[in-house]
Amino acid sequence: MAPQREWFEKDYYRILGVSDSATAKEIKSAYRKLSRQYHPDANSGDANAEERFKEISAAYDVIGDEARRKEYDEVRRLGPMAGGPGGMGGAGGPNNFRFDNLGDMLGGLFGRPRGGGGATTTARGTGPHRGQDLEAELHLDFEDAAQGLTTTLHLTSEAVCSTCHGSGAKPGTSPRQCAQCRGRGVLDENQGFFSFSTPCPACAGRGYTIDDPCPTCSGTGIEHRPREVKVRIPAGVEDGQRIRLRGRGGPGRNSGPPGDLYVTCRINPHDLFGRRGTDLTLTVPVTFPELALGTELAVPTLDGAPVRLRVPPGTRSGRTFRVKGRGVKSKKDTGDLLVTVEVAVPQKLTAAERKAVEALAAASDGTSPRAHLGV
Ligand SMILES: [Zn+2]
Ligand SMILES: [Zn+2]
Numbered sequence: 001m002a003p004q005r006e007w008f009e010k011d012y013y014r015i016l017g018v019s020d021s022a023t024a025k026e027i028k029s030a031y032r033k034l035s036r037q038y039h040p041d042a043n044s045g046d047a048n049a050e051e052r053f054k055e056i057s058a059a060y061d062v063i064g065d066e067a068r069r070k071e072y073d074e075v076r077r078l079g080p081m082a083g084g085p086g087g088m089g090g091a092g093g094p095n096n097f098r099f100d101n102l103g104d105m106l107g108g109l110f111g112r113p114r115g116g117g118g119a120t121t122t123a124r125g126t127g128p129h130r131g132q133d134l135e136a137e138l139h140l141d142f143e144d145a146a147q148g149l150t151t152t153l154h155l156t157s158e159a160v161c162s163t164c165h166g167s168g169a170k171p172g173t174s175p176r177q178c179a180q181c182r183g184r185g186v187l188d189e190n191q192g193f194f195s196f197s198t199p200c201p202a203c204a205g206r207g208y209t210i211d212d213p214c215p216t217c218s219g220t221g222i223e224h225r226p227r228e229v230k231v232r233i234p235a236g237v238e239d240g241q242r243i244r245l246r247g248r249g250g251p252g253r254n255s256g257p258p259g260d261l262y263v264t265c266r267i268n269p270h271d272l273f274g275r276r277g278t279d280l281t282l283t284v285p286v287t288f289p290e291l292a293l294g295t296e297l298a299v300p301t302l303d304g305a306p307v308r309l310r311v312p313p314g315t316r317s318g319r320t321f322r323v324k325g326r327g328v329k330s331k332k333d334t335g336d337l338l339v340t341v342e343v344a345v346p347q348k349l350t351a352a353e354r355k356a357v358e359a360l361a362a363a364s365d366g367t368s369p370r371a372h373l374g375v
Helices: 012-016 024-038 047-063 066-078 084-088 103-110 142-147 288-293 351-363
Strands: 134-140 149-160 186-191 194-199 222-233 242-245 261-267 274-276 279-286 295-299 307-311 320-323 337-343
Touching: 012 024, 012 047, 024 047, 047 066, 134 142, 134 149, 134 222, 142 149, 142 261, 142 274, 222 242, 222 261, 279 295, 288 295, 288 337, 295 337, 307 320, 307 337
Parallel strands: 134 261, 279 337
Antiparallel strands: 149 222, 186 194, 242 261, 274 279, 295 307, 320 337
């Protein structure tokens, strides 16, 4: 992306609410927060939020990219080009920028067509624009998150128009290469020190013209519609983990690349098992005699037959046993099953039980487990 006139006019740092010395991580986190807040899905019909969302995306497009941010900082360091080439203090400067996008200046003149249905079809200026990054949430069953799965995500977003497949031309017709710019979308114009590329006025920077616009998208090639995206969820995905599907976001404009789709995984809890990374956790209730005398327990696993667990005599309540290799098998490693034994104290005793417990208490009189407290 070449420097754009917008860069002089917009303070992308202020838009994302970060300082111009913010780290890449700070910028990313500010962007995520704001884009969630102003996402069209969360603010349906709110034009201000939509505008703000576009602004946020545009800002992140530039300062969220290390190389582009460098260019942007450099452009801004030089200040606005008011006064034109003369304002640069003579020839010979190292920054002979080429402006490929004077969209703000010219975009309004050519009235880019708007799609129906309230779709977001106006782009920032003309020329290629990357599509929007989209956010989606996916609720997964505990087992599916552990084992991984391929599923279909349903979302409503900007998508390539299903009528014209993105060409913008009415079915049966095709876009024509623009005769004025020969498909380049820009016209070169030398103004002394600067070489400008201005968007071609004949085609508004698209490089082609459409005689009969597609009725669905009014010639933009983009419509707002429900669509399905296949998602491959890797085994061992964690609750809250964000998966990036490159190029599955909103379609680009004027041959720009598509945005990305970020899928946040939400994992439904399991009745029995918990997760700690790739380890599975399980609490097994046991009786006092089982711990005191030792026992062998049958323990369920998430992925197959129960395992036998030997509990030695004198095991304390709350001890955790590790069953190797019976946790979550992710690409990186295989977790263990962590079994915690816990004494279940009966809420009610039968007469016989009461007698036996009282006998036990009497027999162990004088050996208090609290002796060390000294009170
Ligand atoms: Zn169309
Ligand atoms: Zn043209």
